Amino acid sequence: MGKYSDEFKHKVVKEYLEGKLGYRATAKIHGIKVYSNIDSWEKVYGKFGQEGLTTKKHPVSYPVQLKMDEVLQKWCSPSLWANPPYDFRVFKGRMSL
Structure with a gap:
């Protein structure tokens, strides 16, 4: 399992996409140490939707x-x-x- 749950990633991406805050501010609010994670999640979400944010099984x-x-x-x-x-x-x- 990843560090962040699928629901958490979806929530963060949705909040970012609302356009109120940037990557760094959104990461700080949610306690995400590496703000580029949000950038990655947002790109995956844009390409594959919510299914792209689900944790893959090994x-x-x-x-x-x-x-x-x-x-x-x-x-x-x-x-x-x-x-x-x-x-x-x-x-x-x-x-x-």
Whole structure:
């Protein structure tokens, strides 16, 4: 869960959109330490409506064994070793997967 509830964010954005106060003043009244949060919320609200302000649930957590199986399958694949510099993205002395 985020630091601020969905209802709180909606209330703050609505108050800001009424046009009486700016970001800083609205943040100070509601005890929001980072006033740019209101700017972000306002942009999301403008694009997606109230649904955009809802806290997203975290993705499913996968078991460790499933992750290990996927890594082993990738590493044991013959196609991985056919062209290592490309598959490992080895460029200019740096390596990443």
